[in-house]
Amino acid sequence: xxxxxxxxxxxxxxxxxxxxxxxPFDPAPGYARLREQAPISRISFPGGGSGWxxxxxxxxxxxxxxxxxxxxxxxxxxxxRPAPTALPEQPLPGALLRLDEPEHARYRRPVMxxxxxxxxxxxxxxxQQIVDERLDAMERAGGxxxxxxxxALPVTSLxxxxxxxxxxDDRDTFHGLAGRLLAIESSPEQAQQARAELASFIAALVxxxxxxxxxxxxxxxxxxxxxxxxxxxxxxxxxxxxxLLLIAGHETTANMIAxxxxxxLESPDQLAALRSDPALADRAVEELLRHLTIIxxxxxxxxxxxxxxxxxxxxxxxxxxxxxxxxNRDPGLGIADPDRLxxxxxxxxxxxxxYGPHQCLGQQLARAELQITLTSLFARFPHLRxxxxxDQLPFRxxxxxxxxxxxxxxx
Ligand code: HEM
Numbered sequence: 001x002x003x004x005x006x007x008x009x010x011x012x013x014x015x016x017x018x019x020x021x022x023x024p025f026d027p028a029p030g031y032a033r034l035r036e037q038a039p040i041s042r043i044s045f046p047g048g049g050s051g052w053x054x055x056x057x058x059x060x061x062x063x064x065x066x067x068x069x070x071x072x073x074x075x076x077x078x079x080x081r082p083a084p085t086a087l088p089e090q091p092l093p094g095a096l097l098r099l100d101e102p103e104h105a106r107y108r109r110p111v112m113x114x115x116x117x118x119x120x121x122x123x124x125x126x127x128q129q130i131v132d133e134r135l136d137a138m139e140r141a142g143g144x145x146x147x148x149x150x151x152a153l154p155v156t157s158l159x160x161x162x163x164x165x166x167x168x169d170d171r172d173t174f175h176g177l178a179g180r181l182l183a184i185e186s187s188p189e190q191a192q193q194a195r196a197e198l199a200s201f202i203a204a205l206v207x208x209x210x211x212x213x214x215x216x217x218x219x220x221x222x223x224x225x226x227x228x229x230x231x232x233x234x235x236x237x238x239x240x241x242x243x244l245l246l247i248a249g250h251e252t253t254a255n256m257i258a259x260x261x262x263x264x265l266e267s268p269d270q271l272a273a274l275r276s277d278p279a280l281a282d283r284a285v286e287e288l289l290r291h292l293t294i295i296x297x298x299x300x301x302x303x304x305x306x307x308x309x310x311x312x313x314x315x316x317x318x319x320x321x322x323x324x325x326x327x328n329r330d331p332g333l334g335i336a337d338p339d340r341l342x343x344x345x346x347x348x349x350x351x352x353x354x355y356g357p358h359q360c361l362g363q364q365l366a367r368a369e370l371q372i373t374l375t376s377l378f379a380r381f382p383h384l385r386x387x388x389x390x391d392q393l394p395f396r397x398x399x400x401x402x403x404x405x406x407x408x409x410x411x
Contacts, residue, residue: 014044017053017079017297017321024395025263025292026339027325031055035330040312043321046082051300051319052312053079057351059310060298060327063320065356069301070100076191077184077400079321080297085188094237096244100304101357106232110224111241112361114163114217120364123159127372130158135380143410144387152257152407153250155373159365160249164242165209165216173201178251182400202242206235218242245362252294253366255396255403257373260288262393262407263341264374265386270343275378281371284343288370290328290350291341296402298323299354327351381411 018030034041039056054060063069072091078084091098094107113119134151141150153175161168180186180194206218213219218238225233264271264284274284299322303314314320328350329338335348353360360366378384386393387408394405 014042014050016044031326040310045078047084053321055323055326057327057330057332060322060351061355063322068304068307070304071098073302079300080184083188085191092240094240115361115365117364120368124368127159127368130155131373131376144408147407147409148258152254156250156253156369163217165214165218174246178247184398198243203239206239249362252401253369255294255401256370258407259292259403267341278375280343281375283347285367285370286347287343289352290348293325293328293352294402295324324351384409384411
């Protein structure tokens with residue numbers, strides 16, 4: 001898929017993706033008007049060219065489930081990056097986010113087995129232990145502490161490191177790489193360099209585990225590839241899968257922990273409801289995921305053929321942005337007052353984890369980490385509060401994954 005079709009004659013004064021938030025907990029206000037008046041609209045991209053923006057829940061789900069929309073994009077995040085990186089035309093084996101069916105399912109299936117509800121259930125005691133140790137350390141240090149550096153990142157990083165068999169002592173390396181991969185302003189060279197460094201870091205690990213297997217997912221995937229001549233799990237595929245899991249497995253949930261904590265601290269009635277009934281944790285997490293939708297710029301697909309969407313004709317090769325934050329605030333989601341945070345409501349069928357064949361593979365793990373961390377944190381520190389006013393906090397408007405760069409708290 002190339003950019004050529006994208007550059008067909010379009011008006012030069014097209015708006016860009018709505019990005020200017022009014023409130024740090026809500027998507028840009030522009031989405032509400034688009035949902036009503038122009039649910040499939042044309043937008044310009046910061047690095048040149050244009051595409052389409054889908055803002056309604058129904059359309060976002062339809063696009064993400066429709067095989068006529070491909071994930072094999074030749075450009076990374078063209079809707080937000082001023083200088084989008086060109087990706088290789090041919091996705092690497094195991095690059096789940098860039099593969100279409102049926103190839104995608106061949107790589108997803110073996111990994112999926114490690115992240116089922118049942119498997120994650122078995123991890124819960126260990127997650128609880130990790131969270132408790134971090135809370136002990138916070139208590140010993142005394143406030144104020146940065147909740148991102150002392151709790152959110154360590155918990156999610158330790159869990160994914162133990163699962164994959166990555167040494168937690170290497171966290172500075174992969175935290176730095178995640179930052180470079182997810183920053184909108186990263187130049188194509190910086191992003192490419194970060195991708196290459198991540199791949200060689202994991203490739204070295206795969207080579208070491210081939211010599212000396214451990215009780216971890218990377219070793220299990222290598223063994224599965226060796227045992228079955230029809231398996232797609234070559235060392236390259238395991239390296240690519242491992243790279244994706246390491247980054248996706250810590251950065252997203254860490255940001256949800258920090259932003260979810262702040263949201264509850266800023267909504268005292270909601271926090272009081274959770275404190276008085278910790279059994280609400282499951283609902284609270286679901287509602288926070290919906291309300292905050294940290295994959296803030298949505299997901300991009302490319303039309304694999306000419307097609308029509310709500311009367312708009314979309315040409316093969318054109319990009320379509322499926323706005324997850326907008327879909328999750330759409331009255332079409334079927335919940336009352338979707339802009340209101342209500343942790344007691346029946347969980348909505350939100351799209352914070354995407355939808356369709358690429359729907360988040362780690363969602364059960366993310367839920368478990370969020371439920372355990374939030375309930376334990378608020379139980380341990382009844383007087384937890386931000387150490388600086390909310391309007392002085394560094395929100396991640398500059399990153400693909402929204403959240404907070406730091407969250408100083410005290411108690
Ligand atoms: C709150 C936390 C998380 C959020 C909001 C989130 C969100 C998402 C979304 C929206 C997608 C769909 C991408 C697409 O369709 O193009 C996705 C895919 C994915 N996520 Fe997550 N994620 C979270 C946590 C995790 C964790 C903990 C892991 C790993 C253990 C993980 C691993 C993955 C992988 C491997 C994919 C690619 C799946 C595929 O293409 O088949 N995610 N995630």
